[in-house]
Amino acid sequence: xxxxxxxxxxxxxxxxxxxxxxxxxxxxxxxxxxxxxxxxxxxxxxxxxxxxxxxxxxxxxxxxxxxxxxxxxxxxxxxxxxxxxxxxxxxxxxxxxxxxxxxxxxxxxxxxxxxxxxxxxxxxxxxxxxxxxxxxxxxxxxxxxxxxxxxxxxxxxxxxxxxxxxxxxxxxxxxxxxxxxxxxxxxxxxxxxxxxxxxxxxxxxxxxxxxxxxxxxxxxxxxxxxxxxxxxxxxxxxxxxxxxxxxxxxxxxxxxxxxxxxxxxxxxxxxxxxxxxxxxxxxxxxxxxxxxxxxxxxxxxxxxxxxxxxxxxxxxxxxxxxxxxxxx
Numbered sequence: 001x002x003x004x005x006x007x008x009x010x011x012x013x014x015x016x017x018x019x020x021x022x023x024x025x026x027x028x029x030x031x032x033x034x035x036x037x038x039x040x041x042x043x044x045x046x047x048x049x050x051x052x053x054x055x056x057x058x059x060x061x062x063x064x065x066x067x068x069x070x071x072x073x074x075x076x077x078x079x080x081x082x083x084x085x086x087x088x089x090x091x092x093x094x095x096x097x098x099x100x101x102x103x104x105x106x107x108x109x110x111x112x113x114x115x116x117x118x119x120x121x122x123x124x125x126x127x128x129x130x131x132x133x134x135x136x137x138x139x140x141x142x143x144x145x146x147x148x149x150x151x152x153x154x155x156x157x158x159x160x161x162x163x164x165x166x167x168x169x170x171x172x173x174x175x176x177x178x179x180x181x182x183x184x185x186x187x188x189x190x191x192x193x194x195x196x197x198x199x200x201x202x203x204x205x206x207x208x209x210x211x212x213x214x215x216x217x218x219x220x221x222x223x224x225x226x227x228x229x230x231x232x233x234x235x236x237x238x239x240x241x242x243x244x245x246x247x248x249x250x251x252x253x254x255x256x257x258x259x260x261x262x263x264x265x266x267x268x269x270x271x272x273x274x275x276x277x278x279x280x281x282x283x284x285x286x287x288x289x290x291x292x293x294x295x296x297x298x299x300x301x302x303x304x305x306x307x308x309x310x311x312x313x314x315x316x317x318x319x320x321x322x323x324x325x326x327x328x
Contacts, residue, residue, distance in 0.1 A: 004284065004312040006060065008291055010091065011187035011212040013166040015134060017091045019284060020309050021063035022056050022302070023216060023293035024079050028071025030234040031105040039107060040071060042235035044297055046078055052302040053082035057089065059306035065190075065214065065293045067095035067139055068124050072105045076127035087130055093188075093214070094128070095139035095170055096120035112143050117154045121163060136164040137190055138180070141171040145179045152183045159185045168211070174201045181209040190214040193290065194224060195268070195282045195322060196246075196260060206289045215283055218292035220246055223253055223261060224268075224279035225294075225304075263325050267318050277308035282322065284313035 008019050026041040027049040033039055053064070064083075066075045076094060083090060096117060099109045111120075124133060136158065138151055148169065155167040168188035169180040177189040191202045193215035206213040219225045221237060223246055232238065240247040246257045261275075268278025276294065283292045294305045314322075 006309045008212065008289070010135065010166065010291075011168075011206075011289075012210040013135075013185070013187035015091055015165060015187070017063040017291065018061050018309070019291065020061055020280065020306065021065050021093075021214065021291050021293040022053070022061055022305070023295045024064060024066035024075045025070045026295040026297045027052075027078050028066075028075030029105075031070075031072050031074075031100070031107065033107045037241060038234050038236045038239060040234060040236060041295070041297065042232045048298055049078050050082040052296050052299045053079065055299045056296070056302045056306055057086060059303065060309060061302075061306055062089065063091045063093070063291065063293070065093040065135075067098075067137075068120060068127070069095070069098040069100050069107060069139065072100040072102045072107070073123075073127050074105075076124055080127060080129035083129075091134040092128060092130065093135035093137060094124050094133055095137040096124070097138055097140040097143070110140055112140055112147050112151065114150050114154045117151060118158070121158065125163070132163055132165065134165045135188060136167045137188070138167075138169045138171075141169075141173065141176070143171075143176070145176055148176065148179050149182075152180050152186065156183055156185060168214070170216070172199070172202065174205045177202065177205050177211070178209065181205070181211055186211065188212040188214050190216055192217045193283060193286070193292070194218050194220045195264060195279055196220055196224070196257065196326075198286070198328070203287045203289070207287065211289070212291055213287060213289045215290055215292040218283055219276055219279055219294050220257070223257060225276040225301075226274075260326060264322055267314070267321055267325070270314075270318065271311055273308070273311055274304055276304055277311055278314070280305070280308040281311060281314045282319070285315070285319050
């Protein structure tokens with residue numbers, strides 16, 4: 001606890017952010033792929049989303065992560081409206097690489113061409129209502145490394161022009177993360193990390209290459225926040241794609257995952273933490289470079305997540321106990 005700070009430096013960029021970020025996938029609302037597969041988290045109340053962002057700001061959260069494709073542009077628009085005149089108080093991250101139809105709210109494909117980067121950024125800046133993005137991230141986790149090196153060079157041009165401050169890659173592949181890290185203004189790798197899905201190789205890459213580890217899925221799509229009920233139509237968890245573990249066939253959470261969470265509950269809820277706060281505390285204990293970005297759709301969720309910062313990370317002993325309980 002002595003070394004814990006409620007702020008982080010975003011990799012080698014020198015940009016200061018809160019130790020907790022907020023992920024803005026859920027506030028994008030409903031969207032789908034070309035087959036009708038839901039890619040959002042169901043219906044949302046935009047006014048509640050705006051109130052939740054304001055509450056997060058008041059509670060010390062200064063890092064917000066979105067993507068152009070979340071809600072096919074809707075998440076960026078809502079975040080931009082919520083930040084308004086407080087834009088300069090925060091660090092905004094967004095992503096590019098997917099192509100979509102805003103009118104039908106449909107993902108239509110991807111584009112990894114260097115020419116598309118600038119077009120995508122111009123559109124994101126417009127939706128966000130800002131003149132720059134602080135962290136711009138490639139959203140195609142399996143893009144070809146040689147092509148990614150070209151995209152990294154385009155990002156360096158955008159930094160020189162003042163349109164972005166830093167960049168990174170959203171990928172779960174350590175080797176790909178290292179490709180982007182060769183650029184002087186690469187500051188982060190975004191990857192999956194939660195108490196059930198550790199990522200030691202990516203955390204090592206972040207440490208070795210002076211990157212921030214921005215952690216998506218820190219609450220395992222709500223399972224580590226204790227939400228086990230059914231999900232409604234339009235929610236990706238109701239018909240989970242193959243890449244989304246923990247939800248079986250969509251009829252409910254995977255019993256094996258539920259059992260593992262139950263085994264960890266006493267440790268994670270120590271010190272008066274909620275289950276979600278304990279899950280975030282585990283991530284901070286794993287590495288001082290971690291920046292978990294839990295999603296949110298309400299003021300109550302914003303308050304619960306932000307409250308984790310005051311309690312700080314788990315202890316080394318608790319980390320070891322969790323490893324023992326999980327048999328790893």
